[in-house]
Amino acid sequence: MGVQCVECVHEANKKIPSQRTEFGARARQGVPIITYSLIAVNVLAYILQWVIPVTTQNMVLVPALAAWEPWRLITSAFAHSTGSIFHLAMNMYGVYLCGVFLEPRLGRARFSWLYLLSTLGGSLGILLLSPPLSATLGASGALAGLFLSLFVVFRTNKQVLRQMAIVLVLNVVLGFVVSGISWQGHLGGAVVGALAAACIVLVPRNPQRTKIQFSLLGALTIVVAVAIYLSAVAVKWPLS
Template sequence: MSYGQVTPAGQSAPSCYRHPGTVSYVSCNRCGRPVCPQCQVPAPVGVQCVECVHEANKKIPSQRTEFGARARQGVPIITYSLIAVNVLAYILQWVVPAATGYMYLVPMRADSEPWRLITSAFAHSTGSIFHLAMNMYGIYLCGVFLEPRLGRARFSWLYLLSTLGGSLGILLLSPPLSATLGASGALAGLFLSLFVVFRTNKQVLRQMAIVLVLNVVLGFVVSGISWQGHLGGAVVGALAAACIVLVPRNPQRTKIQFSLLGVLTIVVAVAIYLAAVAVK
């Protein structure tokens, strides 16, 4: 196949294969096709066309984190997004005060209003912004450590399971007519996940153990803190992290990780359904 157009002298002038109307005497050093300045990609020797560069990039193996996720540069997008959703939900609670009544979790209503299992983890007490601020700061601290190592998809799934785990703990252990809201259950899951991720780093484990003991004590001593949600989120979050972190390196690791997370999700969903029916 030839690329070109006929000149008045009857000679064929080469033209860009992507822009036939543009004459170009420069060719891709891989495929040899003429390329105009718009389609030229600088190479160590000469230039290449965009298609050759695209094909070459596909053959370059993507860098992976220690747990098999795609390595990414920049800010932890999922962490910031979760914080943004929580803040927007808090603003909604102030703008529309009645919204809080549709968001908090009441065990007795869980079977007929299942959305509360999720929305309760994004609503916070409007009595003090301290509740929101502390939870968002905790999500940020855990997120900047976990998301780059686990990857966006795994971290998102971990957060969802921790949220559901917190709701499960409330259904099983809280009074049927109690009302609970806040991201503490999900945060507890993220915090326990750090123990799984850094399980071989004794110095980090000692520091986190101190914080964990203080949180456990506060959960039982200070009124208004849902230790039930903390416990459920922590247990399920740790199990979810184990599904990701403890899978050994092998070509099927990603498939195994997501399969285990899928099974855990089904187990948690069934447990929530049974607990909601039992409460009713």
């Protein structure tokens, strides 16, 4: 048995082609770490809402305040109704189900970007369609984006889509029975999430696929950011 130097082994490993998923991401074994991290952040935020009640007030999205307090566009997606833990539980169950299907296939970077765009899409829907002084919170917009992404990713697999149907129906119902959740956020998150998924899934296999995917996601992010800015300015409350 021969002995090899560290540099030789390192160079040899570079030549071994890394395994890739069907959408070009690095294949990873183990738990979906981004999915679990998102759930952990949501649960932590919920605990803070109980420990420090003013937290909820500072996290919810109020369209009229978005231009002055833009962090609400993101933080509102990690806050949930303290009037019903069912709101948090169902959303996190949905994030878990979607995450274990999507993250291993899309990869950590693509899945994280998809979640962020779905979140921003939900906020954009609220800015465009909700009353300026309404207050909205919850991960439902981001979750709607993940659900629609499943339809894009598994559009030919009816068995997987059937498994998600009950959770989808429950989340739609929640939008009408739990205070502070809006169909506007669901709609915005679903549309942007589906577009983000298309930017990843519909790019054909070729040596430039990753670059094309990230370029399309970057372009979509710019479009959503500009739309959010224009919408926030249009409805901003005259605080000064």
